[in-house]
Amino acid sequence: MENVLEIKGLSKNLGSFRLDKVSFSLPRGYIMGFIGPNGAGKTTTIKLLMNLMHRDGGDIRVFGLDNRRYEKEIKQRIAFVYDESHYYENLSLLDNRRIVAHFYRDWDEKAFQRRLRDFDLPPHKKLKNLSRGMRTKFGLAIALSHAAEFLLMDEPTSGLDPVFRSELMDILQQLLVEENKSVLFSTHITTDLERVADYICFINQGRIVLCQSKDEMLQGHVLVKGALEQLSPEAEKMFIGLRKNHYGFEGLSADPQGIRQFFGDGVLMESPGLDEIMVFYVRGHHHV
């Protein structure tokens, strides 16, 4: 399978924070969710990918091309939507477009006009008068109007309401119907990804914890709830994260079969969501 993105051994030292040999890849035609708590290294990785920051080591290939050597070529084919708006606040949407469109070889004005209508964006309003959701939509309208093959989004849904987030997921899925489009989407709101993402890459403290298909990740973990008496030091080793209180325990394990053999029917087993997987990996074993 051809990879639209390949990151190998990416490192960056930022003093108190270090991105530590991050490696993962995204096959063409799929959506990958890049998850992790705040400060895990998502934005740093994306900035390095966009070559907005100097790296200390590692290799990044986009469309099979080195991202520094072929930066211009790559950026023509990438659509980048990020948290903060980088457009002109005092200009209307159309005037902003006039400035941005020049940078792109394959600017598609028809596509842009269609997106404005689809997204219900007011073309003559000044950017500063738009809501948060509308700004993100405007960023997307620009991003989707230059024939980009790879959509890269850094926290596009943070601070947005569930209705807009669901709308955004629909837009992404519509995009994916075309086989050659790919999406990398960083977020700490994992519910957005639960349905549509094909792959999940989970980063914590600058290191990749897990990177696999979402289905494998969800089916490869089990959430176990039971009584404290059922836990022995040996049993505790089977858990990635464990939360104990006076009334019992709740834990996440990456070995559903082992758990079933060890506890039998004596505990409650549930399939975890991405949120729970993330929380247990990050917090580990703790008492309440």
Added chain:
Amino acid sequence: MNIVISNRSEEPIYHQIYQQLRGAIVREELKAGEPLPSIRSLARDLQVSVITTRRAYDELERDGYIETVAGKGSFVAPQNAELLREKRVNLIEEKLGAIIQEARSLGLSLPELQRIVELLYEEGL
């Protein structure tokens, strides 16, 4: 054809899609040779991932319910009438299996269960 996906179910989503498409094929709501929606458009419509949908199609193909032609998409495979009947019987067995399990957990004996089945069968339900 309707496909209903539950996100709260214990059943993996790919299997829910598999079962419902298989049901439609076995009941002949989808007839031999009929095209299936493309994996990507079905994923979009059901709001599930492409990989999940692909897995359902792969398993349908493995089990002989559909055929995939490169570049053209997936089609309902011709079903042998005898085989089709057997598959429908299999479906009934699967459902009965679930019922028997439920009956056991209630402590219902086999004769008791048989009696319920007989009654219902004769009532034509």
